[in-house]
Amino acid sequence: MIKTIYIEKQIANHPRTREILARFPDTTQIYCDRYGEIFNRKAQSFRLQKKQPALILAKKHKGFVLPAPEAYGIGAKENYYFSHMMNCLYDCRYCFLQGMYRSAHYVLFVNYEDFANEIENKIQKTDEEIHFFSGYDCDSLALEPVTNFLEYFLPIFRKHHKTLLEIRTKSTQIRTLLNTEPFENCVLAWSFTPDEIAAALEHKTPSVERRIEAIAKLQEKGWHIGLRFDPLIYSSEYQSQYRKLFADTLQRCNPELLHSVTLGSFRLPKGYFKSLQKMYPDERLFSSPLEETNGMFGYKAQIQSEMLNFCRKEILNYIPEKIFFPCHDIL
Amino acid sequence: MIHIICALKCEAKSLIAHHRLKVCAESASFPLYMSQDKQMSLTICGIGKINAAAATAFTHAFLQTGKQDIWLNIGIAGHKNLDIGKIIIAHKIVEQSTQQSWYPQILFSPLCRSMEVLSCDHPATDYTDTVFSDSIFEMEAAGFYATACRFATSELIHVVKIISDNQQHQADKISASFVAGLLKDKLEIIEQLITSLRQLAKDLDSPNETPDYYGQIIEKWRFTHTQRNKLKSCLNRWHVLCPDKNPMKFLDGCLQSKEVINQITNKLDMFPICF
Numbered sequence: 001m002i003k004t005i006y007i008e009k010q011i012a013n014h015p016r017t018r019e020i021l022a023r024f025p026d027t028t029q030i031y032c033d034r035y036g037e038i039f040n041r042k043a044q045s046f047r048l049q050k051k052q053p054a055l056i057l058a059k060k061h062k063g064f065v066l067p068a069p070e071a072y073g074i075g076a077k078e079n080y081y082f083s084h085m086m087n088c089l090y091d092c093r094y095c096f097l098q099g100m101y102r103s104a105h106y107v108l109f110v111n112y113e114d115f116a117n118e119i120e121n122k123i124q125k126t127d128e129e130i131h132f133f134s135g136y137d138c139d140s141l142a143l144e145p146v147t148n149f150l151e152y153f154l155p156i157f158r159k160h161h162k163t164l165l166e167i168r169t170k171s172t173q174i175r176t177l178l179n180t181e182p183f184e185n186c187v188l189a190w191s192f193t194p195d196e197i198a199a200a201l202e203h204k205t206p207s208v209e210r211r212i213e214a215i216a217k218l219q220e221k222g223w224h225i226g227l228r229f230d231p232l233i234y235s236s237e238y239q240s241q242y243r244k245l246f247a248d249t250l251q252r253c254n255p256e257l258l259h260s261v262t263l264g265s266f267r268l269p270k271g272y273f274k275s276l277q278k279m280y281p282d283e284r285l286f287s288s289p290l291e292e293t294n295g296m297f298g299y300k301a302q303i304q305s306e307m308l309n310f311c312r313k314e315i316l317n318y319i320p321e322k323i324f325f326p327c328h329d330i331l
Numbered sequence: 332m333i334h335i336i337c338a339l340k341c342e343a344k345s346l347i348a349h350h351r352l353k354v355c356a357e358s359a360s361f362p363l364y365m366s367q368d369k370q371m372s373l374t375i376c377g378i379g380k381i382n383a384a385a386a387t388a389f390t391h392a393f394l395q396t397g398k399q400d401i402w403l404n405i406g407i408a409g410h411k412n413l414d415i416g417k418i419i420i421a422h423k424i425v426e427q428s429t430q431q432s433w434y435p436q437i438l439f440s441p442l443c444r445s446m447e448v449l450s451c452d453h454p455a456t457d458y459t460d461t462v463f464s465d466s467i468f469e470m471e472a473a474g475f476y477a478t479a480c481r482f483a484t485s486e487l488i489h490v491v492k493i494i495s496d497n498q499q500h501q502a503d504k505i506s507a508s509f510v511a512g513l514l515k516d517k518l519e520i521i522e523q524l525i526t527s528l529r530q531l532a533k534d535l536d537s538p539n540e541t542p543d544y545y546g547q548i549i550e551k552w553r554f555t556h557t558q559r560n561k562l563k564s565c566l567n568r569w570h571v572l573c574p575d576k577n578p579m580k581f582l583d584g585c586l587q588s589k590e591v592i593n594q595i596t597n598k599l600d601m602f603p604i605c606f
Contacts, residue, residue, distance in 0.1 A: 236603035287571040
């Protein structure tokens with residue numbers, strides 16, 4: 001539950017700000033000049049703040065739409081991501097956000113209009129198919145009742161058939177989606193790890209079963225679904241755990257509405273990895289057989305390769321190769 | 332450990348009595364009191380932000396304070412119309428002279444209201460001055476907070492003020508015994524705050540600087556500085572994956588430090604990772 005809201009003075013009167021503040025009349029509301037005064041300060045503990053994150057309402061000034069990291073794509077040449085929020089309701093131990101940000105508070109950029117303009121600009125500039133990803137610096141849906149992200153952004157993409165919007169999430173906040181007419185060029189993508197791993201590492205997230213139920217409801221409504229087995233987490237039992245996960249998810253998905261399946265290994269930039277290891281010294285994940293290659297920490301090459309090959313083989317038992325996007329060059 | 336900074340002896344009196352703090356004779360620069368178990372210190376800094384900053388830095392240097400220590404500035408403050416005796420925790424501190432701001436992170440449910448604190452360079456006398464807006468005003472918070480943030484994490488650094496003067500009861504009517512009484516009346520709330528912060532501090536783990544078996548191993552083999560760090564990292568990993576096993580058992584045949592590290596790493600990579 002949000003107890004404190006910081007508000008940048010310059011967006012204090014933005015209609016979205018007023019709407020959000022009205023929803024939380026009992027919170028402590030504190031005004032600031034720029035969100036960085038709180039979010040970027042040194043001497044903060046991400047781990048402690050995660051116990052009681054505050055909401056920061058801010059204005060984004062630049063970098064509304066950014067090129068997606070390499071190997072993040074699902075078929076298009078032009079890939080961009082945009083983040084209306086920074087940080088996430090959930091607390092996944094492998095998440096790079098913990099290493100990237102000093103603060104665990106949620107920053108919500110309320111000037112959606114500026115994001116929309118930039119998205120429109122990118123679309124106008126090309127005749128190529130262009131993919132946009134949401135959910136890179138936050139979970140796209142987890143705070144939907146507060147952000148109304150879908151209500152604003154879905155209509156923008158609905159009218160541009162040559163674009164594709166991927167909304168990545170672990171959330172089961174699907175009410176808005178169930179009340180919205182689906183459209184072809186929108187993919188709702190859920191991330192999964194096996195039950196046991198999710199229970200150990202994906203704190204505060206809906207269970208795998210609840211995510212599958214949400215997917216089933218949305219497919220019934222006609223939405224296109226993506227499955228993201230990313231990051232792959234190694235355990236001594238990974239083969240049986242992932243075999244079960246693939247059966248649970250892929251078998252229960254309507255193949256006609258399954259847009260794509262991706263696979264990605266666990267990897268973190270060295271600096272982020274070191275921060276996380278320091279933050280959670282007793283976390284088993286960080287004591288796994290990992291190694292550093294070119295400034296990135298990941299599983300030792302042999303383990304990684306074995307896992308990716310195993311998972312690839314298993315996944316292809318259920319789906320055609322054309323909708324499978326392994327996000328690593330080892331395969 | 333908890334470190335309390337108070338401007339005046341009368342603000343500290345009831346805390347000293349309650350926690351049975353004893354004056355530390357070795358502290359020459361600022362009067363510093365310690366609890367018997369050495370888990371709490373209280374430093375009297377004198378009035379103003381420079382004194383507060385200096386006393387905070389002194390306390391850090393004198394006691395070699397740690398990143399997980401708790402820091403509190405407790406004292407009196409004024410407000411245009413808040414009731415005398417009202418206790419406030421700061422959620423924003425503004426330094427009046429520079430307009431620089433800090434935002435203490437309140438990650439617990441305090442038994443008192445939170446407000447903005449304005450740190451002034453001079454005692455304020457005009458309670459109706461619009462510069463104070465709805466802030467409470469005092470003279471130490473900015474100096475204390477900015478300095479303490481260099482030594483600890485901001486979630487464990489807080490400023491607590493008790494209203495001693497307002498438009499109806501102005502600062503010139505304050506006496507030392509009156510201030511001591513105000514603080515004494517709020518001890519329970521202050522204690523609750525300390526309990527909440529202690530609980531929070533417990534959740535701040537940090538890697539063990541001297542993991543189990545580290546001492547034994549570096550006595551037996553010669554390690555360079557870099558190798559020692561690597562060894563610590565391996566032994567911390569060992570502690571997570573197999574705390575019940577003794578790594579020494581696997582090191583008998585090792586002649587050099589490099590072999591020790593390789594042997595431990597190889598063993599670690601073979602331990603099952605179970606989720």
